[in-house]
Amino acid sequence: xxxxxxxxxxxxxxxxxxxxxxxxxxxxxxxxxxxxxxxxxxxxxxxxxxxxxxxxxxxxxxxxxxxxxxxxxxxxxxxxxxxxxxxxxxxxxxxxxxxxxxxxxxxxxxxxxxxxxxxxxxxxxxxxxxxxxxxxxxxxxxxxxxxxxxxxxxxxxxxxxxxxxxxxxxxxxxxxxxxxxxxxxxxxxxxxxxxxxxxxxxxxxxxxxxxxxxxxxxxxxxxxxxxxxxxxxxxxxxxxxxxxxxxxxxxxxxxxxxxxxxxxxxxxxxxxxxxxxxxxxxxxxxxxxxxxxxxxxxxxxxxxxxxxxxxxxxxxxxxxxxxxxxxxxxxxxxxxxxxxxxxxxxxxxxxxxxxxxxxxxxxxxxxxxxxxxxxxxxxxxxxxxxxxxxxxxxxxxxxxxxxxxxxxxxxxxxxxxxxxxxxxxxxxxxxxxxxxxxxxxxxxxxxxxxxxxxxxxxxxxxxxxxxxxxxxxxxxxxxxxxxxxxxxxxxxxxxxxxxxxxxxxxxxxxxxxxxxxxxxxxxxxxxxxxxxxxxxxxxx
Numbered sequence: 299x300x301x302x303x304x305x306x307x308x309x310x311x312x313x314x315x316x317x318x319x320x321x322x323x324x325x326x327x328x329x330x331x332x333x334x335x336x337x338x339x340x341x342x343x344x345x346x347x348x349x350x351x352x353x354x355x356x357x358x359x360x361x362x363x364x365x366x367x368x369x370x371x372x373x374x375x376x377x378x379x380x381x382x383x384x385x386x387x388x389x390x391x392x393x394x395x396x397x398x399x400x401x402x403x404x405x406x407x408x409x410x411x412x413x414x415x416x417x418x419x420x421x422x423x424x425x426x427x428x429x430x431x432x433x434x435x436x437x438x439x440x441x442x443x444x445x446x447x448x449x450x451x452x453x454x455x456x457x458x459x460x461x462x463x464x465x466x467x468x469x470x471x472x473x474x475x476x477x478x479x480x481x482x483x484x485x486x487x488x489x490x491x492x493x494x495x496x497x498x499x500x501x502x503x504x505x506x507x508x509x510x511x512x513x514x515x516x517x518x519x520x521x522x523x524x525x526x527x528x529x530x531x532x533x534x535x536x537x538x539x540x541x542x543x544x545x546x547x548x549x550x551x552x553x554x555x556x557x558x559x560x561x562x563x564x565x566x567x568x569x570x571x572x573x574x575x576x577x578x579x580x581x582x583x584x585x586x587x588x589x590x591x592x593x594x595x596x597x598x599x600x601x602x603x604x605x606x607x608x609x610x611x612x613x614x615x616x617x618x619x620x621x622x623x624x625x626x627x628x629x630x631x632x633x634x635x636x637x638x639x640x641x642x643x644x645x646x647x648x649x650x651x652x653x654x655x656x657x658x659x660x661x662x663x664x665x666x667x668x669x670x671x672x673x674x675x676x677x678x679x680x681x682x683x684x685x686x687x688x689x690x691x692x693x694x695x696x697x698x699x700x701x702x703x704x705x706x707x708x709x710x711x712x713x714x715x716x717x718x719x720x721x722x723x724x725x726x727x728x729x730x731x732x733x734x735x736x737x738x739x740x741x742x743x744x745x746x747x748x749x750x751x752x753x754x755x756x757x758x759x760x761x762x763x764x765x766x767x768x769x770x771x772x773x774x775x776x777x778x779x780x781x782x783x784x785x786x787x788x789x790x791x792x793x794x795x796x797x798x799x800x801x802x803x804x805x806x807x808x809x810x811x812x813x814x815x816x817x818x819x820x821x822x823x824x825x826x827x828x829x830x831x832x833x834x835x836x837x838x
Contacts, residue, residue, distance in 0.1 A: 313331075313333045314333050314334050315334075316333060316335055316414075317335060317416075318335055318414045318415060318416050319332075319333065319335040319336040319338075319339045319340075319394070319413075319414065319415045319416075319417075320332070320333040320335065320336060320412070320413070320414055321333075321336055321352065321412075321413040321415075322410060322411070322412050322413075323351075323352065323410065323411045323413070324409070324410060324411075325373070325407070325408045325409055325410065325411065326351075327351045327352060327353075327411070328349055328350065328351060329347050329348055329349060329350055329351070329352065330348070330410070331344075331348075332344040332347055332348070339386075339392065339394070339415070339417055340355065340384075340386050340387060340392075341386045341387035341388055342386075342387050352413075355384040355385060356384065356385070357383050357384050357385040357391055359383040359391075360382070360383065364380075368380070368398070372398050372400045372408065372411055373400070373408055375400050375402060375406075375408060376400070377397060377398065377399045377400065378396075378397070378398045379395075379396070379397050379398075380395075380396060381393060381394070381395050381396070381418070382394050382396050382415070391419075392417060392419045393417070393418050393419045393422045394415040394416060394417055394418060394419075395415060395416045395418050396413055396414070396415035396416075397413070397414050397415070398411055398412070398413045399411070399412045399413075399414075424790060433445035435491075435504070435505040436750075436772070436773060436776055436781075436783065436784060436787070437484055437487055437488055437491070437505070437772055437776065438487055438488055438490070438491025438492075438505050439488075439491055439492070439495075440491045440494070440495070440503050440504055440505045440511070441502070441503065441504035441505070442504060442505060443504060443505070443506045443507055443721070445504065446502065446503075446504025446505075446506070446512060446514075447504075447563060449502050449504075449514075450463075450502060450514045450563050451563050453502070453514070454556070454561075454562070454563060458557065459516065460516070460517060460518055460519070460555070460556060460557070461514060461515060461516050461517060461555075461556045462514075462515055462516075462517040462522075462523035462526070462527065462553055462554070462555050462556065463512065463513070463514055463553070463554045463555075463556065463563075463566040463567065463570045464512065464513040464514075464515075464523075464526075464527045464530060464551055464552070464553050464570065464585065465506075465510070465511075465512050465551065465552045465553075465554075465567065465570035465571050465573070465574045466494075466510070466511045466512070466513070466530060466531070466534060466549050466550070466551045466574065467509060467510045467511075467549060467550050467551075467574055467578065468490070468509035468510075468534065468547060468548070468549050469547075469548040469549060469550055469578065469581075470548070471483065471486075471508075471509040471547075474486055474545060478545075480771070480775055480806075481775060481778070481779060484772065484775055484776075484779070486545065486547065487505075487509065490511075490533075490534060490547065491503075491505065491511075493533040493534070493536065494511060494513065494530055494533055494534070496533070497529045497530055497532065497533035498513060498515055498526055498529055498530055500515055500516065501513040501514060501515035501526075501530075502514040502515070507721045508721075512567070512570070513527075513530055517555065520553075520555060520587055523553055523555055523585075523587070524553065524584070524585050524587065527551055527553055527585035528584060528585055530551060531549055531551050531583070531584070531585060534547055534548075534549035535547060535548060535549065550574050550575075550577040550578035550581075550582065550586075551574060551577060551585045551586065552569075552570045552571060552572065552573025552574030552575070552576070552577055552585070552586050552587075552588065553570060553573055553585050553586065553587045553588065554566040554567075554569040554570035554573065554587075554588045555587070555588075559588050569588040569593070570588060572588060572593070573586045573587060573588040573589075574586065609639045609640065610639065610662060610666065614639050614640035615637060615638070615639050615640075615666060616637075616638050616639075616640070616834070617635055617636065617637060617638075617667065617670060617674070617834075618635075618636040618637075618638055618832040618833060618834060619633040619634065619635060619636070619832065619833060619834070619835065619836035620633065620634045620636060620825060620830055620831070620832045620833075621633045621634075621825075621829065621830040621836050621837040621838075622634065622684070622803060622823045622824070622825045623823060623824040623825070623829050623830075624822070624823055625816070625817060625821065625822060625823065625824060626822070630830070630836070630837035630838060631680065631681060631682060631838065632681065632682045632683075632684060632715070632823065633678075633681050633682075633683060633684065633836035633837070633838075634683075634684040634685075634686075634717070634825070635667055635670075635674070635683055635684065635685050635686075636832050637663045637666065637667055660688040660690055660691070661688065661690050661691050661694070661697070663686075664686075664687055664688055664691040664697065665691075665697065665700065667685055667686075668685070668700060668701065668704060669704075671683065671685070671704065671709055671714065672704065672707065672708060672709050675709065675710055675713060678836060678838065680838055681713075681836055681838055682713050682714070682715060683713065683714050683715070684714075684715040684716075684717055684745065685714060685715070685716055685717065686716075686717045686718075686719065686747070687716045687717065687718060688718075688719070689718065689723045689726035689729070689730050692718070692726075692730040692733040692734070693726065693729055693730055693733070698733055698736060698737075701737065701740070702740065705740050705741070710741075711737075711740050711741030711742045712741045712742075712743070714742050714743070715742070715743045715744070715745050715765070715766065716737060716742050716743070716744050716745070717744075717745045717746075717747045717768065718730070718734070718744065718745070718746055718747060719747045719748050720746050720747060720748045720749050720770075721748050723746075727758055727762070731761065731762065734762060734763055735763050738763040743765040743766070744762070744763060744764050744765055744766070745764065745765060745766035745767070745768055745803070746759075746762070746764055746766070746767050746768065747768045748768065748770045748771075749767045749768060749769060749770055749791070750769050750770035750772070750773035750774075750787075750788070750791060759798060760798065764798075764800055765800060765801060766800055766801045766802070766803055766822075766823075767791070767795045767800050767801075767802050767803070768802075768803040768805055768825075769788065769791065769792075769802065769803065769804050769805060769821070770805070771805050771806035773787070773788055773791075774788065774804060774805065774806045774812075775806060777815070778811075778812065778815075788819065789819065792819055792820060792821060796820075801822040801823065802820075802821040802822050802823070803821065803822065803823040803824075803825060804816045804819065804821040804823070804824050804825070804826075805825050805826060806825075806826050807824045807825060807826030807827075807828050807829055808826050808827050808828050809828055810828065812826065812828060813828055813829070
């Protein structure tokens with residue numbers, strides 16, 4: 299059998315037509331050949347670079363040790379793979395993934411170096427944008443909950459200096475959203491974020507979710523902590539102009555002192571939160587410092603929890619439905635199940651009013667809704683039901699046992715999508731992930747709700763057995779307001795979700811324009827008041 303060699307002219311044509319940049323140098327690094335892709339990538343013509351050392355591309359972004367390691371490796375005859383940040387002829391930077399292969403001569407010494415590289419600048423930029431999304435709250439520009447906690451925990455490990463943790467919650471903020479609309483509420487929160495940063499520049503400040511904020515700052519004693527926290531309260535109490543009218547905000551603030559009230563972030567957050575609720579209950583206009591009598595369930599929390607359970611026992615709980623539009627065929631075959639209790643002014647969401655007993659209320663709601671699912675499936679045989687489940691329930695083995703029992707009694711898991719709020723789950727993911735996989739094996743489909751506020755690491759998504767992402771209303775409202783940053787981020791999140799095989803639900807569709815924008819974005823489901831307000835019967 300005879301060997302066939304490609305003529306040099308063919309080999310050269312191959313090199314010229316490759317999409318990857320190819321650079322060939324001698325063992326000293328002097329350029330002998332550059333292909334057309336190199337010209338397109340760098341802006342230099344090959345005639346300009348022949349005989350030069352590629353160091354003219356250096357950007358200054360790599361330390362000397364990086365290049366020392368490179369030369370040590372290739373001159374020993376081993377290929378080098380790495381990522382280089384270099385500079386084009388026009389001065390702009392680009393990032394390339396490069397493989398440099400040493401070519402050995404008959405003597406076994408390196409005679410040539412062949413470098414092939416691929417431009418990954420767009421990928422690096424996208425990763426940077428998504429990383430920013432994972433650490434910064436897009437509405438206020440503050441750290442999001444996850445990033446705030448990581449920052450504070452890192453400081454706790456580095457320093458034992460006295461500090462204070464303030465937890466701030468806006469009072470009656472729901473009324474702003476209800477009377478003026480969510481867009482006005484978003485502007486209020488954005489304004490508040492800017493004022494908090496200006497009021498205490500030395501503080502690490504984060505938006506913990508909704509209208510709740512936390513600040514971590516140096517304080518030698520309780521008096522200094524209260525003085526600095528009062529600056530935050532004063533900033534929150536200034537009138538905010540919205541068009542022709544103004545809104546005077548009020549807030550409640552609780553303080554926990556490190557290391558007096560705790561040495562871990564979890565302890566400090568819990569105790570600052572309890573102090574904040576006491577400030578809210580008594581309508582205090584100054585910061586409330588945690589005291590030991592708050593450690594445990596307060597009388598107010600017990601009263602609220604009792605009121606809720608009495609309403610549930612009296613049969614005042616009702617299930618409402620908000621349908622989802624399947625954009626593929628324009629039909630309503632899915633509906634989210636919403637729990638409400640009878641209040642003085644109609645049916646209300648207990649989770650929006652009973653904050654003091656948040657865990658107990660959530661677990662009670664989860665169990666009540668789960669108990670109703672078999673009857674709902676029998677009543678609506680063509681509907682897939684979407685049900686919210688909290689991390690507290692997923693952490694409870696008895697709740698999972700109840701789920702398995704329901705499936706054994708005929709609950710069709712394949713017709714149920716369980717939703718986990720990203721806001722609630724972000725700090726519990728490692729603990730609830732086994733439960734999510736167990737639910738997946740039972741046949742349930744899973745959705746991560748409120749996604750886009752950046753509290754969940756992008757790496758975590760790949761480890762979760764998800765089927766759907768529900769885009770946060772807040773991020774979509776940012777797009778609606780014309781944010782230059784929100785739209786490309788939203789597009790990339792949708793693309794990323796589809797790449798991972800997830801269906802995408804866009805919430806907050808409140809106008810015909812929202813509906814059209816949702817179709818343009820290429821999501822799979824739309825949900826919002828424009829399509830269907832919560833009612834006692836689903837659309838089908």
